[in-house]
Amino acid sequence: MREKTGSFDLAQTLDCGQCFRWEKQEDGSYTGVASGRILNISEQNREQALDDPFWRNYFDLPLDYGKIRDDLSAGDAALAQAAKYAPGMRILNQEPWEALCSFIFSQNNNIPRIKGIVSRFCAGFGESIGEGYYAFPKAERVAGLCEEDLAGIRSGFRAKYILSAARKVAQGEIDLESLKTAPLAEARDRLMTIHGVGPKVADCTLLYGLHRLEAFPMDVWMKRAMRTLFPGREPESFGRYAGIAQQYIFHYSRNNPELFEAR
Incomplete structure (x- = not known):
């Protein structure tokens, strides 16, 4: 229905x-x-x-x-x-490659800066789709670049991680589509073979790009929220929709910092 x-x-x-x-x-x-x-x-x-x-x-x-x-x-x-x-929140079905790159760019970063990097990345290396907008650059296009080529997007240390991701995806070393059905731990481990991709970026890619709704990304906010609101609980305890639970918890915690005052 x-x-x-x-x-x-x-x-x-x-x-x-x-x-x-x-x-x-x-x-x-x-x-x-x-x-x-x-x-x-x-x-x-x-x-x-x-x-x-x-x-x-x-x-x-x-x-x-x-x-x-x-x-x-x-x-x-x-x-x-x-x-x-936030009862109206939903997990988007984003392109896996775009989500992977976006969350590599997100490392030690804030949302306005991430958006700026992604925008410059698309304008510099993506195809024009009209109205001043660009498609997300394909892995094959990015794989042929070097760090100097990416200097203009101002992504800093993350440039080398993007190139590692592009080359592994373009060469078929990492098949993103296959990770939609692989065991979650195996899919996470495969993503973490990319230089600079740790558990948080891997789980963000799984949840937001591969729609693995059981994935549960953990960052500083989430670790604090779990300790404060769900002491002793593990992500797996939220079941097959742990990723949706994570998004509710993350958004609630980030917008209510008073929950963690004097704790």
């Missing part, structure tokens, strides 16, 4: 740190690029926009998040509170 789009919130989904190619416009709408397609979406036009099967899948509309929220929240007051804070 199609879930009503009323349970899908644009701001909660696009401003939660899982993607870096969407910008809020002055009129409150969002404009972004995915898989070489441009979309401007708002509360006013979203029903029409989401009639397109591509965008319905991208925003994960077929999955019943209402039931998942109820199941995750049952008997868990802390998680129920986190889920209640």
Whole structure:
């Protein structure tokens, strides 16, 4: 059954740190690029926009998040509170290669700077798709570059990591599509053969790029949240939708820092 789009919130989904190619416009709408397609979406036009099967899948509309929220929240007051804070959040179906690169760029970085790097990366090495927008650069194109070529995007130490990723993907050493069905630990280990990719970037790629909804990225905020709100619990305890639970917890914790004061 199609879930009503009323349970899908644009701001909660696009401003939660899982993607870096969407910008809020002055009129409150969002404009972004995915898989070489441009979309401007708002509360006013979203029903029409989401009639397109591509965008319905991208925003994960077929999955019943209402039931998942109820199941995750049952008997868990802390998680129920986190889920209640952003009930309209969804995990996007992003391109695996784009997600991998984006989260390599995210290392020791903040969202505005990540967006700037990604934007310059696309403008410099992606194909123009019109209206001043560019497709995400293909791994094969990036694999032929050197660190000096990437100097203009101002990604710093991350440039060499991007090149390592591009070469492994372009040469078939890492088959991103196969990681969608590989055992989670094996998929994580494969991603971590890329120079500069550790557990956090690997799990972000798994969750946000490969839609492995059981993946549970851990950063400073999440480690603090787990210690404070879920002491003694492991990510696996949240089950097959641990990644959705993680996103609720992360967003709630990041926007409520008072939870951790004097602790």
